[in-house]
Amino acid sequence: MTILEQFQQWLLNYWPSWAAYLVPALIAFIIIVIIVLVMVLMFIYMERRIIGRFQIRLGPNRAGPFGILQPVADAIKVLIKEDIVPIRADRWVHYWAPIITFFPALMIFAVIPWGQGAIFADLNIGILYVVAISSVGAIGIFMAGWGSNNKFSLVAGMRTIAQMVSYEIPLVLSIGGVLIIAGSLSMMDIVEAQNVPFFLLQPLGFVIFFIAAASEINRSPFDLLEAESEIVTGYHTEYSGMKFALFFFAEYTHAFALSTIAATLFLGGWRFALLPGPIWFFIKVLLVFIVLLWMRSTLPRVRVDQLMGFAWKFLFPLALINLFITATEAIIWPGFPWWLLFLNFAIAALLIVLWSGLFPVPGEGVSFKRYGRGIAKGMALTFKHLFRHPITVQYPEQRLTPARRFRGYQLVWYEDQCNGCRACARACPVSIIDIETRKGEEKGLVVEKLEVDFGRCLFCGLCVEACPVQALFMSRDYEKASYRREALVMNKEQFIAAPDKRSAYAYPDLEDEMPPQTLLAPPKEGR
Amino acid sequence: MFKTEPIMINFGPQHPSTHGVFRMRITFDGERILDLEPVFGYLHRGIEKLGESKTYTQIIPYTDRLDYLASMTNNHAYVLAVEKLAEIEVPERAEYLRVIMAELMRIASHLMTVGFMLNEMGAFFTPLLYMWREREKILDLFEMVCGQRLTYNYMRIGGLSQDIPEEFMPALERFIEEMPGFIDEYDQLLAENEILLARTKGVGILPPEQAINCSVSGPVLRASGVQWDLRRADPYSIYDRFDFEIPTCQNGDVYDRYRMRILEMRQSVRIVKQAMDQLPLGEVRTKVSATLRPPKGEVYGHIEGPKGELGFYLVSDGSPNPYRFHIRAPAIINLTMFRDVCVGRLLADAIIILGSIDICMGEVDR
Amino acid sequence: MAVGLEHFLILSAILFSIGLYGALAKRNAIVILMSVELMLNAVNISLVAFWRYVAPALMTGQVFVIFVMVLAAAEVVVGLAIIISIYRSRETVDVEQIDLMKW
């Protein structure tokens, strides 16, 4: 009896039956949608921040405290963009593709148990429903690839079909082991059956499930559908605005759905000591998602033929063997005592080592040297970087001091020093210095007109080097932007009015009066 | 498995992994490449023709804009050619500093190449950012000596534009001390990664004979097992004074080209360390007139750039401007074998093969 | 008005007729295959309806549906393989042009 059903029963005493069933269901639906949306926004935030830290970057931290409103800003930005439909695209298919991708992902949450009895519908086909519904999303992605009239999208569409169909099989088979132990398809029953979390009893099944599911939702290293370096962004290359937002949302909803399913099937759902159930559930979900992020920030992408080979040669036989072993255990030790986990871990390790030998690196032949050791090393390194100080800076607030010899965006000119010799104009490779002089009373030549077009300047510093009288300096400024090219042309008056920010370029004597340069790795003390 | 009609896809000039504005017209059977036609010229600025109207000194900033990821070595190659043409002696200290700069530039350029190659392999920006961290440190050093982070314009005919500042040597010392550790970290990150091995081993194999026939040079050539490095084969500057190895690999696949660059970085660190120890005091520049008029004649000066043999061919007619100014850019010549190694492979392979060749469109199109 | 067995049977009959028409009248081999799938589904509906209204205690109706699904999967795999194989050699999937028993 779920909480929802109890509520409905209670309401039946007061309300007509249709209202008593419909209204609580509607409320529960809205609550679940809100939970999903909030969690998806949080996932987007986490993805951007945590991958930032893995990559020793700060990550987005502008919108709101710690950048917590960044996903909102992203959403607003995407939503106000123009909705473009490519010419000669299949408009009808193009329109429906994001919707068909998004709604199956949302529908999965109908059978996710958030806590004791907190489930929308405790279907007795629970996990079968999840598997069936999530296979519908492939059609949406394929429709996007087909309907965009774009060859990159079409390639992504072809990859979708191959990938989704291949990885669904090990996914379902790996769930099979769980079902044998739990003896039920219902998600509630599966959680109730986990006195020992199933990732201990089914280590191999858990690994296969995790890999196959990561592939189902196109997470790295299986993100071939949107492989940016190969097919631009794959199936949503031609999408913008609201439709793109739906794809984006669908991706994270899928990721959230997968994390919840992994937490429910293998990590014991809401069950654990001390804290209330839903809190444990969300902690487990976040852990699963962080592992996904960790993988994304470390691993390169597999190639499409390797993707298929991995599914069929590695995951599929292992999943079958796992199912067979679990079934055998079910006959010999029907109660699945906890000490089986040692046996199962040993079997899993043995099988993975054996199969890694059958999956050779080209050129090395069959060898048992590698069994994910390199991957583990890389993951360890990225994990170490998670705690290193970020190397990026908060730019406008935190400014770096440029070098003392910095060749900045404009020249600093001293009128009283200049003798109008035009050495700078002659030295300039792009001939942008325009000087006109006349005979003066006190000095020999007086500069009448000085115009420099910084829109064409190379900032090579040859003019400063050519100046014989210390009248021309590079500047230490580095911020200059203008919407009009004319604004980049400086004349004599502007030179005189400009702030004196000369740099020591070509004048090493001036270096002592400059502030020291900010270095990413400053020299150690006492040298 | 299925036979399909071939489709033709235009990769670029706007594409995330074509290193600028490179374009490939690829004919696919499914995802297998039947034919590939590189198209370039989108970044053509006519630098060779422009050079004919500039003085010899004024050309130096233009060489910055050839391979903008390795401006120092471009400067180096050019000034060496001019010095050969005009027979100018360079002070000892300047030679050493040039070598230090060139080797640092090689490290920076290789970091960029390897980072982007791994990024194109799908390692979502992480190796790139780790490698950029060290590249930034090198750029900090360059900024310290010449005031710019990308277009250095540091070398001059007859020496350098100016001596290094005081704080340069301690900063360089720290960098050189730490760099081998960071290279170890890159290796730990991905060198043994099973996915990377499966993606790169045996992909895009360039046999040594073909490499020589295509006139390929640099790490790409050495990855195929040909021990040819101009620093040894035709020592220029003062490279004969340093003790270093020319690493080679055997297979000539993408993995070897990736390993080559890591190995070369280690050697570069060695060279810089030796040059730092031997660095003499003294002048860094012999005075050369701004309107240098070299004697009539022609010269071809070449160095081992990060991407391969970078050569400058100059013809002087006795005037302040070169009569002919030609650049032997390694990237465009290394591209000649691109089609041959890609045909028959998958789309994803072509992308990483392109990444492993390491092109820079500023140099390819000039 | 309650929904009874007849409703499902008539729905099944309509679906079957549409499938029958498609399988007979269409020239594109893939559309014919799709029509066959419609007919199989129509049969499934009536099988489940019979199970639900006539013999809920016996699971035979559902078991038959499972076997029909297996058959449909096998049929579609082999059928599509044949179509693709024909398309490869004859560049068409028009059944009126596929009139030889060899390819």
Add this chain to the structure above:
Amino acid sequence: METGIVIAFWVLAAVIVGAALAVVFFRNIFHAALFLVLCFFTIAGIFVILSADFLAGAQVLIYVGAIGVLIIFAIMLTRETKRGNPSGRLQLPALIVGLLFLITMVVVVVSTNWNVVAEIPEPTISSLAQALFSKENGFVLAFEIAAALLLAAIIGAIVLVREK
């Protein structure tokens, strides 16, 4: 609950018939295939109404997830969307046959006195498994034959499409 089922039935039935007609009559066969998928999906809804929940899941998993996707894949490989979905010479006879069949069936269905049982079945997964695998009256042999059939189909398909 009863009214809900009635409403659901009529909506689903309308969608099924509409989608089936679209499959047969749409010119663009890619759209036709998508409507076929929709038809499969709504038939799963009919199964839910008939309280065959396991079959509904299997229907979505097998028909939508596998068969629908395969058909779409075949359409893409053969690239016949341009030529559309023409009718052959048998159009009129086919129509007549179809209508005759429909009329016959409707007459039979309406005129037969069905022996309807009033009991509403319980959740069916375990009883279905019992029926499939029980030692008496089970379908174990048929199940094994079905498995062999699938294997044969897979091998046959591979042989058929293998490059020569």
